[in-house]
Amino acid sequence: MTTKVVVVSAPDLSTAFKLPIFLERVPAGFPSPAGDYMEGKLDLNQHLVKHPAATFFVRVTGDSMIEKGIHSGDLLIVDRSLDPKDGSIVIVVLDGEHTVKQLEKRKGKLRLLSANKNYEPMEVSERQSFEIWGVVTNVIHPL
Amino acid sequence: MPLFALVDCNNFYVSCERVFNPKLAGKPVIVLGNNDGIVVARSNEAKALGIPMGAPAFKYRDLIRQHDIQVFSSNYALYGDMSQRVMETLQQFSPELEVYSIDEAFLNLSGFTHTNLTDYGRTIRSTVRQWTGLPVSVGIAETKTLAKIANHVAKKADGAFDLSVWQDRDSLLAGVPVEEVWGIGPNHARRLKLYGITTALGLRGADDHWIRKQMGVVGLRTVQELRGISCLALEQCPPPKQGITCSRAFGKPITTLTEMREAVAAYTARAAEKLRGEQLAASVLTVFLTTNPFKDDPQYSNTLTLRLPVATDATPELLRVALQGIEAIYRDEYRYKKAGVMLLGLVPVGQVQANLFDHADRERSKRLMKAVDSMNVRYGADTVRCAASGLTQHWRTKFTKRSSGYTTDWHELPLVHVN
Numbered sequence: 001m002t003t004k005v006v007v008v009s010a011p012d013l014s015t016a017f018k019l020p021i022f023l024e025r026v027p028a029g030f031p032s033p034a035g036d037y038m039e040g041k042l043d044l045n046q047h048l049v050k051h052p053a054a055t056f057f058v059r060v061t062g063d064s065m066i067e068k069g070i071h072s073g074d075l076l077i078v079d080r081s082l083d084p085k086d087g088s089i090v091i092v093v094l095d096g097e098h099t100v101k102q103l104e105k106r107k108g109k110l111r112l113l114s115a116n117k118n119y120e121p122m123e124v125s126e127r128q129s130f131e132i133w134g135v136v137t138n139v140i141h142p143l
Numbered sequence: 144m145p146l147f148a149l150v151d152c153n154n155f156y157v158s159c160e161r162v163f164n165p166k167l168a169g170k171p172v173i174v175l176g177n178n179d180g181i182v183v184a185r186s187n188e189a190k191a192l193g194i195p196m197g198a199p200a201f202k203y204r205d206l207i208r209q210h211d212i213q214v215f216s217s218n219y220a221l222y223g224d225m226s227q228r229v230m231e232t233l234q235q236f237s238p239e240l241e242v243y244s245i246d247e248a249f250l251n252l253s254g255f256t257h258t259n260l261t262d263y264g265r266t267i268r269s270t271v272r273q274w275t276g277l278p279v280s281v282g283i284a285e286t287k288t289l290a291k292i293a294n295h296v297a298k299k300a301d302g303a304f305d306l307s308v309w310q311d312r313d314s315l316l317a318g319v320p321v322e323e324v325w326g327i328g329p330n331h332a333r334r335l336k337l338y339g340i341t342t343a344l345g346l347r348g349a350d351d352h353w354i355r356k357q358m359g360v361v362g363l364r365t366v367q368e369l370r371g372i373s374c375l376a377l378e379q380c381p382p383p384k385q386g387i388t389c390s391r392a393f394g395k396p397i398t399t400l401t402e403m404r405e406a407v408a409a410y411t412a413r414a415a416e417k418l419r420g421e422q423l424a425a426s427v428l429t430v431f432l433t434t435n436p437f438k439d440d441p442q443y444s445n446t447l448t449l450r451l452p453v454a455t456d457a458t459p460e461l462l463r464v465a466l467q468g469i470e471a472i473y474r475d476e477y478r479y480k481k482a483g484v485m486l487l488g489l490v491p492v493g494q495v496q497a498n499l500f501d502h503a504d505r506e507r508s509k510r511l512m513k514a515v516d517s518m519n520v521r522y523g524a525d526t527v528r529c530a531a532s533g534l535t536q537h538w539r540t541k542f543t544k545r546s547s548g549y550t551t552d553w554h555e556l557p558l559v560h561v562n
Contacts, residue, residue, distance in 0.1 A: 058556055058558070060561055081273065
């Protein structure tokens with residue numbers, strides 16, 4: 001496994017989503033409500049979006065990446081500033097359509113893999129019109 | 144030596160559409176302005192087919208069908224978001240950046256002399272391309288005016304051009320028509336041509352006194368800039384606003400005073416909201432209306448400027464004056480295409496001159512406006528609005544071929560098929 005798929009419940013990222021963080025150890029399962037203990041806020045945007053200018057959200061339909069935890073209806077976080085590496089999950093443009101694949105870079109050869117037994121890997125030659133649109137960093141999957 | 148880069152997005156609106164719709168690559172594409180009226184952006188393929196900028200779309204219906212030209216309504220939410228992404232991406236390349244328009248920015252590259260700036264320009268170009276998907280051109284020179292020219296060259300070359308190290312500058316400037324020089328409007332261009340000045344090179348060599356007499360200090364500055372003497376610095380803070388305008392063409396012609404009042408009321412409310420956003424108050428208000436000059440209908444247009452007793456930012460006060468104005472210039476029996484409101488004589492809210500005979504409760508009105516604005520921010524534009532602006536708003540601007548809010552609406556994210 002080269003790509004870690006983080007599955008979280010779907011937050012509304014349109015606003016900064018903040019939860020209080022308690023730096024002091026909480027001895028019982030009951031944190032004190034006193035504000036003195038609050039030392040900062042956790043911001044999901046900050047955690048999930050490292051390059052806001054280059055980050056886009058896309059919605060998935062279909063099941064060819066299911067074994068990577070990408071389900072139909074999920075939201076993907078795509079960071080275009082990252083360089084795709086061997087094993088990266090990427091958004092590619094194939095024949096004028098966006099799709100999701102795992103990139104395999106070996107011995108100078110490029111292959112696009114699906115994460116579903118029913119789909120064959122695709123060899124891509126330099127000549128084929130194909131473009132890597134961005135690197136998927138996270139999948140947001142509602143439970 | 145000062146050095147500037149002008150970064151300009153190529154065919155910006157069309158390029159934004161292409162990022163999310165890869166099928167558009169290589170096809171002729173145009174984007175239309177409000178009400179799908181005139182052409183506001185063209186892909187290179189559409190330019191090659193001879194569709195001019197600003198052309199009324201209906202005049203090119205046959206050509207559009209014949210060549211299967213892809214037509215889009217303006218998607219300003221998308222373009223605004225993509226513009227911000229470009230500007231944010233550019234910030235890593237210079238400590239000083241001036242956002243000049245939605246698709247152009249100047250960078251200060253003074254002191255970057257140790258680097259090969261053509262290469263630097265190429266890096267800027269490839270980074271913006273990778274981060275946002277948008278193609279840009281980068282022109283570099285010692286003045287902003289020359290950087291604009293360098294950018295034109297870059298567009299035709301491989302996307303980055305450094306004029307400051309170009310050997311044969313004269314023949315390059317000789318190839319630039321004078322009307323393409325930044326700051327030379329059509330009127331000046333016409334006058335200059337009468338005196339035989341037809342290119343940037345000719346303008347650069349013009350006599351200072353003569354230029355000053357013909358085109359004033361501003362014209363002289365342009366000439367100096369062509370000579371490589373930097374007169375225009377980066378403007379990082381936008382200059383204070385001269386006026387705030389809200390004007391739109393109607394989705395369908397307005398033929399009744401009731402509808403006209405609604406439209407003007409809605410525009411006034413919007414302009415007043417912008418006014419408060421900038422912490423300004425207006426002392427003068429102008430209303431205007433016009434019929435459609437492209438139609439054979441009887442033509443009428445008129446403007447009326449009214450002075451407010453005390454500069455104000457309160458919607459109800461501005462509304463009263465705007466409606467009074469529009470009623471005064473409205474004439475029956477015309478089909479109106481457009482109306483608008485301009486707020487002028489702007490002063491910072493804190494500096495409003497009081498009037499001895501002013502009895503309005505300004506504190507109360509301020510609290511009301513604050514409440515209205517924050518509700519509209521929280522629950523969406525126009526949640527709370529003045530009844531005068533109407534409930535149905537049949538006249539609203541049309542965007543029939545608008546693409547999705549790919550980056551601005553959770554319900555319209557790009558779809559990826561994984562099959």
